[in-house]
Amino acid sequence: MQAMAVVATLAWVALSGVARPAAAPQTPQRQPTPQRNIDDVDVQVLPVRGNIYMLVGAGGNVTLQIGRDGVLVVDSGSGPKSDAIVAAIRRLTDRPIRWIVNTHYHSDHTGGNRTVSKAGRSIPQVAIGAGRLFTDADDVANIVAHENVLKRMTTQTGEGASAANENRPVATFFGDEEELFFNGEPILLIHQPSAHTDGDVLVFFRRSDIVAAGDIFVTHSYPVIDIAAGGTFGGYLDALNNVIHITIPEEKQEGGTYVIPGHGRLSDEADVVDVRDMVTIVRDRIQSMIARGMTLDQVKAARPTLDYDDRYRASGGTWTPDMFVEAAYRTLSPTAVKAGS
Amino acid sequence: MNRTTFVLAATCAIVGAADVAAQRGQRIDPVTTAQAAAPVDLTGSWVSIVTEDWRWRMVTPPKGDYARVPLTPEGRKVADTWDLTRDVAQGNQCRPFGAGNIMRMPGRLQMTWSDPHTLKIEYDAGSQTRLLHFDKSRKPSGERTWQGWSVAEWEFVGGNGRGRGGSARGGSLKVVTTGMRAGYLRKNGVPYSENMVMTEYFDRHTEPNGDDWFTVMTIIDDSRYLTQPFVLTTSFKKEQDNLKWRPTPCEIAPPLK
Amino acid sequence: MKPLLFLILASLLSPGLAFAQIDLAGDWRGVSHEDTFSRGGVVIGEYVGLPLTDGGRLRADSWDPSLLTVPEHQCIPHPVTYAEHSYAMNQMRIWTVIDPETAQVVAIRKRGTWMEPERTIWLDGRRPPPEFAAHTWQGFSTGRWEGNMLTVTTTHIKSGHLQMNGVTTSDDVTMTEHFIRRGNYLTNITILNDPVYLTESFIRSSTWVLDPTLNFVPYPCGPNEVVVEIPRPPGAVPHHLPGTNKLLAEFATIHGLPAEAARGGAETMYPEYMEKMKTMKPATAAATR
Numbered sequence: 001m002q003a004m005a006v007v008a009t010l011a012w013v014a015l016s017g018v019a020r021p022a023a024a025p026q027t028p029q030r031q032p033t034p035q036r037n038i039d040d041v042d043v044q045v046l047p048v049r050g051n052i053y054m055l056v057g058a059g060g061n062v063t064l065q066i067g068r069d070g071v072l073v074v075d076s077g078s079g080p081k082s083d084a085i086v087a088a089i090r091r092l093t094d095r096p097i098r099w100i101v102n103t104h105y106h107s108d109h110t111g112g113n114r115t116v117s118k119a120g121r122s123i124p125q126v127a128i129g130a131g132r133l134f135t136d137a138d139d140v141a142n143i144v145a146h147e148n149v150l151k152r153m154t155t156q157t158g159e160g161a162s163a164a165n166e167n168r169p170v171a172t173f174f175g176d177e178e179e180l181f182f183n184g185e186p187i188l189l190i191h192q193p194s195a196h197t198d199g200d201v202l203v204f205f206r207r208s209d210i211v212a213a214g215d216i217f218v219t220h221s222y223p224v225i226d227i228a229a230g231g232t233f234g235g236y237l238d239a240l241n242n243v244i245h246i247t248i249p250e251e252k253q254e255g256g257t258y259v260i261p262g263h264g265r266l267s268d269e270a271d272v273v274d275v276r277d278m279v280t281i282v283r284d285r286i287q288s289m290i291a292r293g294m295t296l297d298q299v300k301a302a303r304p305t306l307d308y309d310d311r312y313r314a315s316g317g318t319w320t321p322d323m324f325v326e327a328a329y330r331t332l333s334p335t336a337v338k339a340g341s
Numbered sequence: 342m343n344r345t346t347f348v349l350a351a352t353c354a355i356v357g358a359a360d361v362a363a364q365r366g367q368r369i370d371p372v373t374t375a376q377a378a379a380p381v382d383l384t385g386s387w388v389s390i391v392t393e394d395w396r397w398r399m400v401t402p403p404k405g406d407y408a409r410v411p412l413t414p415e416g417r418k419v420a421d422t423w424d425l426t427r428d429v430a431q432g433n434q435c436r437p438f439g440a441g442n443i444m445r446m447p448g449r450l451q452m453t454w455s456d457p458h459t460l461k462i463e464y465d466a467g468s469q470t471r472l473l474h475f476d477k478s479r480k481p482s483g484e485r486t487w488q489g490w491s492v493a494e495w496e497f498v499g500g501n502g503r504g505r506g507g508s509a510r511g512g513s514l515k516v517v518t519t520g521m522r523a524g525y526l527r528k529n530g531v532p533y534s535e536n537m538v539m540t541e542y543f544d545r546h547t548e549p550n551g552d553d554w555f556t557v558m559t560i561i562d563d564s565r566y567l568t569q570p571f572v573l574t575t576s577f578k579k580e581q582d583n584l585k586w587r588p589t590p591c592e593i594a595p596p597l598k
Numbered sequence: 599m600k601p602l603l604f605l606i607l608a609s610l611l612s613p614g615l616a617f618a619q620i621d622l623a624g625d626w627r628g629v630s631h632e633d634t635f636s637r638g639g640v641v642i643g644e645y646v647g648l649p650l651t652d653g654g655r656l657r658a659d660s661w662d663p664s665l666l667t668v669p670e671h672q673c674i675p676h677p678v679t680y681a682e683h684s685y686a687m688n689q690m691r692i693w694t695v696i697d698p699e700t701a702q703v704v705a706i707r708k709r710g711t712w713m714e715p716e717r718t719i720w721l722d723g724r725r726p727p728p729e730f731a732a733h734t735w736q737g738f739s740t741g742r743w744e745g746n747m748l749t750v751t752t753t754h755i756k757s758g759h760l761q762m763n764g765v766t767t768s769d770d771v772t773m774t775e776h777f778i779r780r781g782n783y784l785t786n787i788t789i790l791n792d793p794v795y796l797t798e799s800f801i802r803s804s805t806w807v808l809d810p811t812l813n814f815v816p817y818p819c820g821p822n823e824v825v826v827e828i829p830r831p832p833g834a835v836p837h838h839l840p841g842t843n844k845l846l847a848e849f850a851t852i853h854g855l856p857a858e859a860a861r862g863g864a865e866t867m868y869p870e871y872m873e874k875m876k877t878m879k880p881a882t883a884a885a886t887r
């Protein structure tokens with residue numbers, strides 16, 4: 001008995017030294033992540049709100065609306081990861097893909113049209129929304145866009161022309177807006193003229209309170225103004241201000257209407273305001289330089305984007321600050337304005 | 342109770358008392374030195390990083406600028422009659438470099454152990470030295486000095502620092518300083534009296550990018566010149582060498598305005 | 599019986615060290631004895647002690663306080679990079695979130711008054727959201743106890759002001775904090791890293807005192823409080839073109855500082871800058887509107 005007491009005591013003494021309550025769990029240290037292009041990550045799904053999802057990593061961001069009517073897809077990525085997009089949709093639902101809406105014609109947003117469309121099927125001979133959109137084929141999902149998207153994709157020459165033709169939309173509209181009603185939700189397609197291109201569309205999910213903005217709003221680089229495709233700096237700024245007009249924050253100027261950018265992270269009105277402010281300030285600077293008669297090279301040398309370069313310089317050098325400045329200069333200069341370009 | 346059982350019970354009592362003592366920051370036992378028991382290593386070369394109160398620390402503010410110092414009317418009166426020339430003439434040019442303000446002076450400091458129970462802080466600003474005494478049996482001489490007499494102790498958290506049951510889980514340095522000559526809380530003559538009691542807590546923190554810092558929280562109690570405890574926090578970043586160590590005499594520039 | 603009594607005696611004499619998380623809950627009042635003006639009274643052009651990049655400096659130079667009157671700017675709260683050391687947190691309320699099943703603390707919540715910045719610090723080990731998730735003004739915070747110090751890492755922060763004079767942090771900023779409670783004092787040490795606008799880590803610290811009698815008065819800004827204060831064309835953004843902001847010289851002139859010092863930069867944080875300033879002349883140009 002005495003030996004047992006000794007052993008028990010020694011054991012207790014030892015345990016009282018080690019049996020401390022466990023420390024709080026150690027959360028892993030997150031190192032700051034350098035600015036990188038999240039278009040190149042594996043396709044990942046981010047639930048946004050309700051039945052709306054954002055897919056990243058397939059080129060441009062992809063938006064999904066899923067419900068009993070099927071799946072509506074906003075943009076289809078760049079093509080090489082189209083199968084991954086379809087696979088991601090299949091993980092979320094087995095309902096058919098009915099609609100693809102293209103925000104503009106660029107291949108990083110339309111490159112997967114054919115693959116994604118062929119993975120779905122339309123509702124044959126049924127009008128959607130206002131009754132202006134029909135399809136002839138019922139064994140593929142419909143591809144909807146502004147008619148300028150169809151024009152750009154069917155008149156494209158050189159590399160990519162064949163793919164563009166295959167991925168072209170077949171249901172187009174030419175007015176300021178188009179209406180859809182799908183999965184119990186009104187969806188407004190708002191044409192933004194002469195912005196990123198001449199065929200840009202905002203896709204506004206009214207009940208979900210989400211805007212899929214295409215490349216009218218991006219967070220990973222300076223806004224791209226595709227002058228050759230009818231984009232203008234002024235039109236781009238008008239488009240951003242229109243996004244701000246239709247978005248409403250929930251409280252403390254955040255949340256509420258979410259904005260899915262063409263590239264980059266999920267955003268809200270305040271994030272769009274941040275970009276709008278930047279674009280406006282850069283415009284004002286360049287306009288003042290133009291008014292003083294500065295040449296393009298002089299304007300570039302003056303570095304009117306210095307305070308934003310480290311944030312918006314795109315990785316990989318695909319859209320540089322100089323390119324952005326040049327696009328602004330060319331579309332803001334009086335001769336450009338006069339020529340209507 | 343037999344002999345063996347008694348020894349075991351006594352062992353438990355001693356260990357338990359040591360645990361309690363460790364939690365209260367007292368010396369663990371007569372054998373362990375403060376240096377050996379240190380739960381954090383504050384030794385090395387450190388530089389003050391002045392991101393706060395810049396125009397009260399990097400330059401000499403104007404006389405009468407004692408914004409946010411909770412002075413009594415007597416304290417304000419003394420501050421309003423500050424005269425730099427008079428201080429120098431009377432040999433009091435080290436008043437802003439006393440213990441009450443030395444940590445706020447932009448500069449570099451070096452911390453070393455002058456003996457296993459005494460931590461030494463040397464400042465290049467004003468060429469000042471503070472000794473932090475862990476051995477409570479040592480007493481001050483009674484003479485007031487610019488740096489006063491500092492009594493130090495470790496505050497342990499979650500262990501006794503000796504590795505029993507696992508390594509120490511960190512801690513801080515607590516220092517209480519008294520016995521100072523009257524000095525200045527700021528370069529421009531905001532006063533503290535010789536009755537001031539200063540309590541400091543030194544915390545070390547290492548950041549994800551590898552930078553080593555310590556931040557000292559200073560609480561100054563002075564019933565003569567302050568209406569409430571005056572609380573400041575000051576940060577220092579570790580430097581890999583002391584190549585920029587530049588001891589200077591007690592000297593401040595006149596106010597810019 | 600004797601051994602049992604002995605064990606009972608031993609356990610009484612040797613209390614286990616119950617290492618518990620330190621309770622930060624309560625109403626806290628800011629002890630504003632330092633850094634007072636940076637918390638709400640900083641001057642246009644005052645960049646001393648800020649490790650700004652050239653871009654960060656230009657961004658601040660271009661800022662016009664009128665921007666705050668633009669409707670979509672009016673209700674923006676202080677972002678967490680600034681809120682913790684601003685007057686918005688002069689009155690601060692902290693409470694804990696308890697898992698009802700395990701009774702463990704899973705999070706700490708903090709709230710200030712002006713514009714009601716409110717944040718959650720998760721203590722349950724969860725990982726931050728993916729990099730393409732939305733950012734918020736208060737970011738996403740996770741914490742862990744390191745001894746007596748709660749170390750918090752915050753990411754996913756929106757771009758916002760670091761000081762209310764146009765000095766801005768980008769949305770690439772990350773923040774590390776250390777909360778230390780000593781009796782009735784609570785100290786927060788904040789270190790910011792911003793690869794866009796800061797060349798080095800930027801450290802600040804603040805202290806609060808526990809005040810159970812605090813009259814915590816929220817100051818919300820709701821949608822019905824957004825008004826058009828100044829009629830402007832749609833989309834107008836007040837700002838100063840480069841080189842035109844005549845207010846930038848005021849800070850240095852008022853305080854007799856060299857103009858160069860007022861421009862900030864990492865070197866102004868280090869003690870050797872005092873020697874450099876001895877070679878500079880004070881700014882003399884008066885600011886005019």
